[in-house]
Amino acid sequence: MKAMIFLSAAMAISLAGCVGNMNPTGGNSRPNYPYYVTQQPMLVKKIHVPAGTTLVYKEQYFKQGKQPEIMSENKLTDIRLPIGQSIDWGGVPVTMISQFFNSAMRGYSVYADFKKLDADKRTRFSQLWQSCDDDLGISIKDRKDWSFNKANIADVQSCSGLYQRYFKNDQEQQQFLDLMYRELMKIDDQ
Numbered sequence: 001m002k003a004m005i006f007l008s009a010a011m012a013i014s015l016a017g018c019v020g021n022m023n024p025t026g027g028n029s030r031p032n033y034p035y036y037v038t039q040q041p042m043l044v045k046k047i048h049v050p051a052g053t054t055l056v057y058k059e060q061y062f063k064q065g066k067q068p069e070i071m072s073e074n075k076l077t078d079i080r081l082p083i084g085q086s087i088d089w090g091g092v093p094v095t096m097i098s099q100f101f102n103s104a105m106r107g108y109s110v111y112a113d114f115k116k117l118d119a120d121k122r123t124r125f126s127q128l129w130q131s132c133d134d135d136l137g138i139s140i141k142d143r144k145d146w147s148f149n150k151a152n153i154a155d156v157q158s159c160s161g162l163y164q165r166y167f168k169n170d171q172e173q174q175q176f177l178d179l180m181y182r183e184l185m186k187i188d189d190q
Contacts, residue, residue, distance in 0.1 A: 034063040036070045045073060045146035052082035073144065086113050090148045090187050092126050093117055097146050107139040107157060108146055125183035134160030156181045
């Protein structure tokens with residue numbers, strides 16, 4: 001009986017070490033993705049970003065953490081604006097644009113800061129987006145362009161976890177995303 005209790009305790013302790021390890025690359029630490037902080041305003045993925053913008057890239061051998069020079073846009077995963085700053089995307093102030101985690105999907109998620117959106121600049125599109133209270137997933141035609149270029153925007157894939165194209169049989173979700181896409185297409189290109 002004592003052996004059984006000892007074995008159970010040993011098993012519980014060894015399995016507890018696995019809990020909380022959510023890093024898809026293994027290990028207990030976060031990956032140290034290579035990143036570059038812009039020194040001056042520049043054009044990245046056809047978006048004008050201010051100095052101090054952090055550009056995060058896919059994991060690469062021999063490149064970790066802060067990089068001394070900008071890397072290839074083909075490896076870019078995130079554009080993170082400096083704290084307190086935003087850019088206009090579809091009439092909405094955004095602080096981050098992040099490539100879809102699933103690289104087979106063509107698109108990105110856009111993160112808004114609705115506190116910075118003036119009441120007189122609100123549109124039906126921005127109100128729908130704000131009602132989701134999270135990021136907006138956009139599918140695109142050209143991976144090199146993350147700007148608000150309506151000719152490149154193929155669809156609205158998601159609005160937070162509440163509305164997703166993945167659930168094709170859920171009419172409410174599909175109708176909401178269709179409405180968002182129509183309203184997005186009414187916004188003037190910038």
